[in-house]
Amino acid sequence: MLKQIQQLGANTLGTLQGLGRATLMLFGALWGRPRPLKNWHLYMKQIYVVGVLSLLIILVSGLFIGMVLALQGYTVLAKFGAEQMLGPLVALSLLRELGPVVTALLFAGRAGSALTAEIGLMKATEQLSSMEMMAVDPLRRVIAPRFWAGVISMPLLALIFNAVGILGGHLVGVDWLGVDAGGYWSAMQANVDFQQDVVNGVIKSIVFAFIVTVIALHKGFDAVPTSEGISQATTQTVVTASLAVLGFDFVLTAVMFGG
């Protein structure tokens, strides 16, 4: 019994310490004048690895999620004779919820785990220590480009996901199920507001990008430098980032659309 209480206390302290270390790591990486022009190739490389290589999974899953939304929505809407509301249904659910959230979950699985494993292995093979030996700050050389690449790439990926999903909904709704094409777009235009829906969705995905990238970098940077430690850190990245995204999604939704 006593041991369990001790364990609880140790876990709490460990979590708090992890939060503190993540914040300090972020400050260390971003403190001072950022010089993206000097390290242009580092940033390019990371945007390629984090963003461009995630493009395929985002395109395919966006298409299929839009198609499923249209198929499921149609069967319910057809019962009420409201098929022309299929456009707003697909567009609003993608822009407000599914776009940012599913992109963040896929991003955590596809890019976040890779970031953690890469940095963890750098630590295990003492590349980070040797950088320090050469008076190169690993926080600014390794962490900062990956952080900015993640924060820039994920909102762009979410935008692409939304657009592809709406086109997928068009494919199923209009071309297969026979909803009127003009009605699909015009009902969408009448119900979707740029400020309220598109911009808020982008804000959501920026917040999620920050959360997922910081968690992935922190787990990698703090990993136990053994093969087992790296595998644990990678798993933790996906689990923690997914839970954090879903939790923050509720808070953001309550703030943006709850009132």
Next chain:
Amino acid sequence: MTSRKLELFVGFFVALAIAALLLLAMKVANTGVAGSDQSYQLLAKFENIGGLKVRSPVKVGGVVVGRVESIKLDPESFQPVVTLDINSSYNNFPETSSLAILTSGLLGEQYIGLQPGFVDENVEILKNGDYIEDTKSAIVLEELIGQFLFNRGNQ
């Protein structure tokens, strides 16, 4: 991977994202199509606006000519004052025109129907900031049922 190829891929990625944003802004949210055009404002007092909302359409014979810009309550008469943003290309409504709050379909959204009035030599054309005097309120279902029951009781 050469640096040139890398930059090409990243450029393609960013261009794709910009194209997606343009699609969302133009085709999905339809920004600026009503807002960027020149418009003028008309005002109208109603007894009851029902479920009318800001950005509800204003229609003449089913054609959208403008949108509801704001809804306020007159502090003295306690009547709702609705400001309408009308597209400047429709600038020749006579002051005898009337407004009614209508519903599209049985459960649809409410909109304002504008019925253009007659034109005479001493009837002026509505300008920016003018009031439309002849308005019909929204039909409130409860009042309608109440009226019906009241009439039945009298018989």
